[in-house]
Amino acid sequence: MRRKLVAGNWKMHGSLKKNAALLNSVRALSPGLDCDIAVCVPYPYLAQAQALLDGSKIALGAQNLSEHEAGAFTGEVSAVMLGEFACRYVLVGHSERRSIYGESDALVAEKFVAAVNHGLVPILCVGEKLDEREGGCTEQVVARQMSAVIERAGVAAFAKAVVAYEPVWAIGTGMTASPAQAQDVHCAIRAQVAALDSGLADGLRILYGGSVKPQNARELFSQSDIDGGLIGGAALVADDFLAICRAAI
Ligand code: 13P
Numbered sequence: 001m002r003r004k005l006v007a008g009n010w011k012m013h014g015s016l017k018k019n020a021a022l023l024n025s026v027r028a029l030s031p032g033l034d035c036d037i038a039v040c041v042p043y044p045y046l047a048q049a050q051a052l053l054d055g056s057k058i059a060l061g062a063q064n065l066s067e068h069e070a071g072a073f074t075g076e077v078s079a080v081m082l083g084e085f086a087c088r089y090v091l092v093g094h095s096e097r098r099s100i101y102g103e104s105d106a107l108v109a110e111k112f113v114a115a116v117n118h119g120l121v122p123i124l125c126v127g128e129k130l131d132e133r134e135g136g137c138t139e140q141v142v143a144r145q146m147s148a149v150i151e152r153a154g155v156a157a158f159a160k161a162v163v164a165y166e167p168v169w170a171i172g173t174g175m176t177a178s179p180a181q182a183q184d185v186h187c188a189i190r191a192q193v194a195a196l197d198s199g200l201a202d203g204l205r206i207l208y209g210g211s212v213k214p215q216n217a218r219e220l221f222s223q224s225d226i227d228g229g230l231i232g233g234a235a236l237v238a239d240d241f242l243a244i245c246r247a248a249i
Contacts, residue, residue: 002205004221004248005162005228007038007123008235009063009091009209019045023052025238030058035228035248038089039235040123043077046085061089061123064097067110069118079118090115091230092122093145095168105148112149116157123162123207123230124149126189130169138167139188146192155196163189163206164230170210172232179219179226182208186225214243221248 014022019041030037040061041049049060066076082090091097092115093108103111108124115122126145128138142165150158165185167177177185186206194201208220209230220226228248234240 002203002227003036005036005038005205005207006231006241006245006248007040007061007089007162007164007207007228008231008241009040009094010042010235011063011096011232012042013236014042014045016045016048019048020052022236022238023049023058026241027053027056027058029242030056030245033057033242033245033249035245037245040089040091046082046087050085059088060086061091062087063091063094065090065092065111065115065120067107067114069114079114079120082120083118088121089123089162090120091164092124093149094125095127095166095171099168105145106152108145109149109152112157112161113153116153116160121160121162123164125164125166125209125230127166127168127171127210133167133169138185142185142189143192146189150193150196155193155200158193158197158204159200161204163204164209165189165206166209166230172211174211176211176213176216176220177208179223182220183223183225186223190225212244214240214247217244217247 038059038061040063062082092111097103112122126142128141132141190201205227207228207230208226212229
């Protein structure tokens with residue numbers, strides 16, 4: 001069985017004071033939770049989160065990284081730098097990076113490779129927009145996003161990666177994909193990987209993200225191909241995040 005993972009994506013939220021309260025609350029109750037837990041925090045808070053989570057079971061993650069190792073890339077942050085703050089995970093290709101900052105499938109693939117090459121576990125985000133779902137091309141869009149990375153990184157790299165299916169229309173909107181809708185796409189993602197390496201596909205964790213709340217988490221996580229969640233808004237409220245973690249057990 002794949003072990004469930006619940007990862008919080010704080011996006012551009014937080015303050016030193018709020019982070020300390022949130023992380024201390026989550027940390028206090030995390031030992032009783034039999035699932036993997038991660039928090040992906042804004043860059044400036046990595047050191048604070050590293051210190052507050054030291055010795056806990058909660059893993060640290062970042063929300064983005066540069067495809068380059070070092071150099072004249074003003075404003076960018078490399079995988080090596082993230083590693084220095086004990087980051088285990090890094091989000092790659094979140095839909096906000098793709099749509100607001102114009103990250104292409106090709107760039108996302110480069111970032112995925114940079115993460116894997118430096119021992120970080122990329123959480124590769126894929127998902128369709130509302131018009132794509134309404135046009136009936138959800139699986140085609142997700143397959144294209146997956147293929148770009150598989151072709152660049154090789155399917156074997158997915159042994160050290162996580163995939164997150166996040167339908168864009170469900171992010172921050174309160175419109176969650178139904179468990180059946182999500183399961184269908186997760187199943188298609190796993191089948192795409194299985195066509196190349198079935199053993200690897202069996203072990204690949206595929207998270208669902210998009211308006212996951214304590215009220216809907218358990219039903220989503222009980223689907224056979226849903227291996228946990230990538231949580232936005234609800235990850236900023238300790239009780240909600242913990243309730244979602246409990247739903248993964
Ligand atoms: P919400 O849970 O706020 O919909 O955000 C989902 C998300 O984008 C996580 O990466």
